[in-house]
Amino acid sequence: MKREKPKLVSEDGVRHDGRRLDELRPVKMEVGVLSNASGSAYVEFGKTRVIAAVYGPREPPQRYMVLPHRAVLRCRYHMAPFSTDERKNPAPSRREIEISKVIREALEPVVMSEAFPRTSIDVFIEVISADGGTRTAALNAASLALADAGVPMRDLVAAVAVGKVDGYLVLDIDQVEDNYGEADMPVAMAPSLNMVTLLQLNGVLSPQEFSQALNLALKGVNEVYKLQKETLRNKYLVRVE
């Protein structure tokens, strides 16, 4: 059935779930949630929930899949069959293949792969509940899991999506806002190094709107970055009396 577009942002700038335009959903982060993985993380943005595990650096299953001067990064973004409204076929979709690629490419600039020649560093991300912004949540979890695994990194990668909904630019769009909105722009950065490591735009923006959207994303990225560092500090900070 053809669905009518609901009103998602009120005149006084309040969103359908009560958030302000520049407000993140309630965020939860935890590291070290799995026992077998070298590092792991759980990340929640509202009803979006993901788990990431890092294995390695290790010898890859196929020995030819190595490089003499650095580690290879292997990355899989995968959605659980029960993560969506309608059951998702567990076979990797074209969307998941593309997202695995952009997530790997977003991590490549920060992972110090040159320290581990002839090995692979594997990042596995499972989306267990999808309510919009899964690739950015996945990247946040992957970055935390790499840190938890003790893989040397130049910086953490923090990610958030900005959307255009009812003509307003909004931070951290959820599923409904994505479905009915005009644009969805996921951004990932290594904030301390001024590196944009992931940038996608699904939708149309004027150059002025884009600049505003990028600024809003930067604000969100810095908030997420702070939460990531707090999460790692809570786990690993040792106070000496």
Next chain:
Amino acid sequence: MSVTPTSPDSIIPRLKAETLSSLTKKGVRADGRGLEDFREVKIITNYLPKADGSALVKLGDTQVLVGVKIELGSPYPDTPEEGVLVVSAEFVPTASPAFEPGPPDENAIELARVIDRVLREYGVIDTSKLAIIPGRKAWVVWIDIYVLDHGGNLIDASAIATLAALLTTRIPKYTVSENELIQVDKSSFSGPLPVVRKAVTVTIGKLGDSLIVDPTIEEEKVVSSKLIVGVGEDGSIAGLQKSGDGYLTLQEVEKAIQLALKKGGELLAKIAESVKSPEATSAGSAGTPSVEGEKPPESNA
């Protein structure tokens, strides 16, 4: 699963890499272009006799063939009054020693999905004109991108070829009988495909600290990352994709987009010139290839 490329085809001798980046610093490129120049673009429309729309595009050494087929199908349940758009890309093994036969890899999937997003989000095709019996029958526009020769910047070549092919696509004649049976007559046409807005992509490569337009295959091996920018005819940004293992700074992103918008406008003007009037190009072309002095490349395509 996505893996850091390990194929020897992705490796370039250091000497060559250094030459390319030192040239770029001086503002020139190995093939004599300036940093902001596209290679020569050649567009041949109505290249294929059996497709409902087609174009062969040559962008330097890169050759991309796009065939559009219009077929009867069912609309999506959430858009019952609209036609359907499907974009696929094949990197056939004729195109490069790095391409293996088999299902599309992540690069082919990324290319098809980026072009799909630009077409869909910018509203290039007015899909509301493609419903036949609302909720039951609609036209499906199959866009198949065939990369024939890989000389770098496949995505912009594909976007140009896709737009040129769509501009020359015509909808077959059809009749709906009283009991809603649809008869399609592919020997004649009911009209052009409703292409209502035009958009292309412009790929900006980051080579050292410089930004270059339309990288060749050799430059792509040295480029640390690329920003693919969808450019609409009204100067809006119709999609973005950062691709490659590197990064861009915030300032580079803004600069790349400004550059892409400027180059995109030029590219759209060039396409408009090559594809002047779809009606005049080949009346009743089904079965009569209207190839002008061009032989198909030697492939099994």
